[in-house]
Amino acid sequence: MTSVKITDLVKDYTLRSGLKRTRLRAVDHVSLELTPGRTVALVGESGSGKSTIAKILTRMERPTAGTVDVRLDDGTPVTNAHYRREVQMVFQDPFASLNPFHSIEHHIARPLKIHGRTKTQDDTRARVLEMLERVNLTPAEAIAPRRPHELSGGQRQRVAIARALAPGAQVLIADEPVSMLDVSIRLGVLNLLGRLQREDQLAVLYITHDLATARHFSDEIVVLYRGRVVERGPSDAVILDPHHDYTKLLALAAPDPERPGRVTSEAPVDREAIDNSTCYDHFKGEWTEAGVPARSESKA
Amino acid sequence: MTNLKPTSEPSVADSAELLAETSVETGRKPRAGWRMLVPTMTPWLAIGLGLIAAITLFGLIGPLFVGDPRTIRDMGLTPPSGEFWLGTTQTGQDVLAQLAYATRGSLQIGVIVGLLATALSAFFGIYGAYRGRVVDEGFSLFTNVFLVIPGLPLVIVISGFVPAESRGLWTIAIVLAVTSWAGSARVLRAQTLSVRNRDYVAASQVSGERPWRVIVVEILPNLLPVIASQFVFAVISAILGEAGLSFIGLGASNSSTLGTMLFYAQNGFALSLGAWWWFVPPGLIIALFGMGLSLVNFSIDEIINPKLKNLRLHRKRARRAARLERELAQASRRNGVPSQQAKPNQDKEIAR
Amino acid sequence: MTADQRQAVLTVDDLTVVYETEEPVTAVKHADLVLHKGEILGLAGESGCGKTTLAYAVNRLHRPPARIASGRITFHGDDGDTDILALDDAELRAFRWERLSMVFQGAMNALNPVTTVRAQLKDTLLAHRPRMSRKEIRERSEDVLTRVGVDPRRLGSYPHELSGGMRQRVMIAMAMLLEPQIMIMDEPTTALDVVVQRDILREIVRLRDELDFAVIFITHDLPLLLEISDRIAVMLDGEIVELETADRLYREAKHPYTRKLLGSFPSLSGERGAFIRTGVDETTEDSTVATAKERA
Numbered sequence: 001m002t003s004v005k006i007t008d009l010v011k012d013y014t015l016r017s018g019l020k021r022t023r024l025r026a027v028d029h030v031s032l033e034l035t036p037g038r039t040v041a042l043v044g045e046s047g048s049g050k051s052t053i054a055k056i057l058t059r060m061e062r063p064t065a066g067t068v069d070v071r072l073d074d075g076t077p078v079t080n081a082h083y084r085r086e087v088q089m090v091f092q093d094p095f096a097s098l099n100p101f102h103s104i105e106h107h108i109a110r111p112l113k114i115h116g117r118t119k120t121q122d123d124t125r126a127r128v129l130e131m132l133e134r135v136n137l138t139p140a141e142a143i144a145p146r147r148p149h150e151l152s153g154g155q156r157q158r159v160a161i162a163r164a165l166a167p168g169a170q171v172l173i174a175d176e177p178v179s180m181l182d183v184s185i186r187l188g189v190l191n192l193l194g195r196l197q198r199e200d201q202l203a204v205l206y207i208t209h210d211l212a213t214a215r216h217f218s219d220e221i222v223v224l225y226r227g228r229v230v231e232r233g234p235s236d237a238v239i240l241d242p243h244h245d246y247t248k249l250l251a252l253a254a255p256d257p258e259r260p261g262r263v264t265s266e267a268p269v270d271r272e273a274i275d276n277s278t279c280y281d282h283f284k285g286e287w288t289e290a291g292v293p294a295r296s297e298s299k300a
Numbered sequence: 301m302t303n304l305k306p307t308s309e310p311s312v313a314d315s316a317e318l319l320a321e322t323s324v325e326t327g328r329k330p331r332a333g334w335r336m337l338v339p340t341m342t343p344w345l346a347i348g349l350g351l352i353a354a355i356t357l358f359g360l361i362g363p364l365f366v367g368d369p370r371t372i373r374d375m376g377l378t379p380p381s382g383e384f385w386l387g388t389t390q391t392g393q394d395v396l397a398q399l400a401y402a403t404r405g406s407l408q409i410g411v412i413v414g415l416l417a418t419a420l421s422a423f424f425g426i427y428g429a430y431r432g433r434v435v436d437e438g439f440s441l442f443t444n445v446f447l448v449i450p451g452l453p454l455v456i457v458i459s460g461f462v463p464a465e466s467r468g469l470w471t472i473a474i475v476l477a478v479t480s481w482a483g484s485a486r487v488l489r490a491q492t493l494s495v496r497n498r499d500y501v502a503a504s505q506v507s508g509e510r511p512w513r514v515i516v517v518e519i520l521p522n523l524l525p526v527i528a529s530q531f532v533f534a535v536i537s538a539i540l541g542e543a544g545l546s547f548i549g550l551g552a553s554n555s556s557t558l559g560t561m562l563f564y565a566q567n568g569f570a571l572s573l574g575a576w577w578w579f580v581p582p583g584l585i586i587a588l589f590g591m592g593l594s595l596v597n598f599s600i601d602e603i604i605n606p607k608l609k610n611l612r613l614h615r616k617r618a619r620r621a622a623r624l625e626r627e628l629a630q631a632s633r634r635n636g637v638p639s640q641q642a643k644p645n646q647d648k649e650i651a652r
Numbered sequence: 653m654t655a656d657q658r659q660a661v662l663t664v665d666d667l668t669v670v671y672e673t674e675e676p677v678t679a680v681k682h683a684d685l686v687l688h689k690g691e692i693l694g695l696a697g698e699s700g701c702g703k704t705t706l707a708y709a710v711n712r713l714h715r716p717p718a719r720i721a722s723g724r725i726t727f728h729g730d731d732g733d734t735d736i737l738a739l740d741d742a743e744l745r746a747f748r749w750e751r752l753s754m755v756f757q758g759a760m761n762a763l764n765p766v767t768t769v770r771a772q773l774k775d776t777l778l779a780h781r782p783r784m785s786r787k788e789i790r791e792r793s794e795d796v797l798t799r800v801g802v803d804p805r806r807l808g809s810y811p812h813e814l815s816g817g818m819r820q821r822v823m824i825a826m827a828m829l830l831e832p833q834i835m836i837m838d839e840p841t842t843a844l845d846v847v848v849q850r851d852i853l854r855e856i857v858r859l860r861d862e863l864d865f866a867v868i869f870i871t872h873d874l875p876l877l878l879e880i881s882d883r884i885a886v887m888l889d890g891e892i893v894e895l896e897t898a899d900r901l902y903r904e905a906k907h908p909y910t911r912k913l914l915g916s917f918p919s920l921s922g923e924r925g926a927f928i929r930t931g932v933d934e935t936t937e938d939s940t941v942a943t944a945k946e947r948a
């Protein structure tokens with residue numbers, strides 16, 4: 001069991017337009033905690049920095065400032081060598097996240113071998129089949145030699161989950177894992193994630209823009225707006241009792257068949273006017289400043 | 301999943317998937333990815349491979365059976381006969397013997413340049429694009445510089461600059477390779493960029509794969525058809541380029557190639573003396589070898605762009621489909637509404 | 653102003669599309685469809701039912717082995733009717749994007765990774781408006797990006813520097829570029845959050861009021877469709893099984909499949925458990941896809 005503590009994460013990108021260079025702050029002092037057995041949903045508008053946080057957590061990008069602290073149960077920090085064994089990710093597009101060239105078996109066997117989970121060829125094969133069965137891809141013997149294009153979107157996403165869990169990951173980052181899937185398939189994949197999380201006591205970061213599934217599948221919701229956390233709290237509280245303007249807007253915008261034609265009728269909300277300098281924390285029950293270093297826990 | 305994305309350029313990364321779908325369609329399920337890289341045997345591919353094999357064989361073992369090509373006899377310019385199958389040169393040298401050695405020399409140049417140029421383009425194209433940022437920018441700039449340098453004049457200048465004594469096979473090969481890799485590198489860079497931005501590359505990085513393995517195992521297979529086709533093309537152009545250099549007297553001094561043969565034929569006024577047996581065979585070998593490689597290249601193109609293969613496999617059906625569609629269009633242009641009784645007929649025809 | 657009283661802009665009549673593979677697949681079966689001026693027509697249905705195929709055929713973008721086996725597609729422009737199936741290649745090129753544009757499914761990954769957004773917009777513009785000046789091109793590009801809510805400063809970015817949703821919006825901007833009379837959008841908002849989705853749809857609606865163009869909106873997200881579209885066509889297995897106004901479809905769906913689709917989406921305000929209960933079981937979810945695959 002592993003937990004992750006992100007403190008004051010900042011990520012700047014440089015934008016070039018001609019010779020001019022401007023700085024874009026994609027993530028601005030975000031602090032988050034992932035603990036075993038809990039799912040934190042990260043919701044926010046497109047371009048608000050959700051994937052950037054995921055990339056930093058999986059070490060595909062370096063943060064400009066801030067720390068990512070990953071610790072085992074007994075408090076020992078996870079070493080660089082073991083980092084990728086502990087923290088794994090499921091990508092958004094199941095049609096792009098598996099290599100069309102390789103078999104399903106290859107995709108799951110590689111992480112097993114890289115992290116030394118299996119020693120012999122037979123051992124690996126047995127583990128691969130076991131992993132496939134865990135994600136309900138049966139008969140595993142028939143699925144393993146197939147190649148990605150022979151599977152449906154939902155099945156591919158299960159393979160992606162199996163690959164992420166293969167090294168024995170305890171922290172799972174799921175970046176919009178179901179948004180590219182047919183609505184009828186989404187629930188199945190999410191339920192699967194939920195079950196695996198309970199079985200392995202995983203710490204899950206569920207990135208999404210779908211409030212409904214965020215509410216139903218997570219314990220805590222963190223709302224990101226233009227790189228800053230603007231609201232956080234238990235899922236039900238955030239959805240049913242939103243405080244920040246942006247969260248309200250988000251909740252309001254969720255499709256509601258009872259009120260057709262809203263798009264045309266509603267006056268557009270001026271989103272430029274929404275500020276992201278304050279954050280409502282449902283746990284503390286108070287407004288705090290967003291985008292500044294967290295005052296409280298200063299580490300030694 | 302079934303989208304053809306007509307606005308975007310076809311990239312190899314899409315093609316692996318498409319190809320896989322195609323082969324499922326044709327009933328054979330390739331289990332290993334490698335198998336789909338083998339082109340399907342077509343008459344054209346067979347002819348191409350046949351030509352290449354024959355000429356390569358001639359170049360490899362021909363020299364073992366012929367006499368010394370440099371032996372001078374006092375029987376200049378005799379036409380083909382029982383003794384000398386391809387006649388003799390002005391100085392009475394055996395043309396067949398010369399041809400065998402020259403073919404070997406040209407093949408050597410072709411393969412060496414092909415390998416060197418492919419290695420250079422793969423390094424600068426793939427590695428640069430994979431690393432990104434500064435490395436990519438540096439490599440791109442470097443590639444572009446080489447791309448704008450006009451190849452042939454540079455080759456002529458370099459070859460002319462190097463004194464004839466030290467102008468060996470390797471010098472010429474390196475000069476040719478250095479001036480010819482840039483175009484391929486650019487293509488590879490574009491393809492690598494499109495592959496490396498796919499999530500499966502990120503996924504394998506996240507699962508802890510080492511960079512070189514990511515390149516070799518995850519990216520490279522998707523690029524192999526392109527690289528193979530570039531290699532073939534590099535070989536063709538190297539042989540032609542070397543022939544051109546030798547023809548103007550700037551070729552390798554220590555080895556004989558098809559180009560040097562043509563050079564001596566030209567100097568010996570073979571054309572004006574009507575000694576066709578002196579210049580036709582080397583010319584023919586160059587042409588046939590080029591043709592063989594091009595035919596192979598077409599087959600590789602089908603791997604890069606499986607739609608071509610799909611088209612070929614379904615050509616008959618596609619042609620009928622196109623005809624029916626045209627008829628439908630004409631009918632609708634003529635009488636406004638597609639004739640009702642035409643439909644059952646069409647259905648029958650499709651069913652056949 | 654119900655849609656029916658409006659003038660038709662596109663008529664699809666008895667359209668059948670066949671994939672001429674070893675085992676021919678009829679992906680669209682005798683589809684009839686009328687698109688009215690200024691209308692948003694939703695097209696819903698599960699994965700593999702033929703939505704994309706239909707959209708491609710309307711555009712004549714289908715490639716072998718796909719083939720239009722029967723039918724008629726007529727575009728009713730301001731300057732008279734055009735039979736799309738009878739257009740030759742040059743006419744077709746002029747027709748696409750000018751009159752009818754399309755946002756492709758998976759648009760997120762359809763941008764060229766090697767050039768900037770600016771260059772890609774410019775290429776599209778120049779292909780159709782060769783005489784546009786540099787300044788006009790720049791202004792037009794900035795304008796369309798602003799419309800879809802992407803900062804025009806991002807013009808110089810390469811696709812991989814944009815977030816998933818931004819890439820999708822750039823593709824939508826590209827479809828708007830030439831202000832066509834019909835826009836076909838194939839799952840254009842999978843990577844977008846509801847707020848941005850709404851902004852874009854609002855922008856489309858605004859443009860429609862201004863320019864009176866029509867939209868065919870393809871998605872498997874029925875709740876979204878119910879809200880934004882005037883009429884909805886539900887497709888099952890290549891056939892259009894129901895075509896109704898959004899309101900009627902929601903309240904009195906006739907086809908059992910429509911009712912099944914309506915029943916399977918999570919509600920934000922409902923009970924926490926309700927979602928799980930109404931949802932499909934984890935193990936059975938792939939059945940619909942599996943059957944679709946078997947059919948193919």
Ligand SMILES: Nc1ncnc2c1ncn2[C@@H]1O[C@H](COP(=O)(O)OP(=O)(O)OP(=O)(O)O)[C@@H](O)[C@H]1O
Pocket residue numbers: 013014024026044045046047048049050051052053209812813814815816817818843845
């Ligand atoms: N490599 C990069 N170079 C420059 N800017 C970048 C780069 N990667 C991301 N960005 C910018 O950072 C911001 C945040 O992007 P990110 O991908 O994290 O958004 P997101 O919240 O995941 O959005 P979406 O829901 O659309 O996927 C965006 O403005 C994006 O353009």
Ligand SMILES: Nc1ncnc2c1ncn2[C@@H]1O[C@H](COP(=O)(O)OP(=O)(O)OP(=O)(O)O)[C@@H](O)[C@H]1O
Pocket residue numbers: 301302303671673677679697698699700701702703704705706717757872944948
């Ligand atoms: N190139 C092709 N060759 C053969 N069959 C095809 C081809 N493209 C699509 N099909 C088949 O046609 C049917 C319809 O596919 P289409 O892509 O139109 O579905 P869709 O409704 O757009 O699905 P999705 O929601 O997954 O995009 C499917 O059964 C598919 O297998």
Ligand SMILES: [Mg+2]
Pocket residue numbers: 050051052815816817
């Ligand atoms: Mg993202």
Ligand SMILES: [Mg+2]
Pocket residue numbers: 301703704705757838
């Ligand atoms: Mg589709």
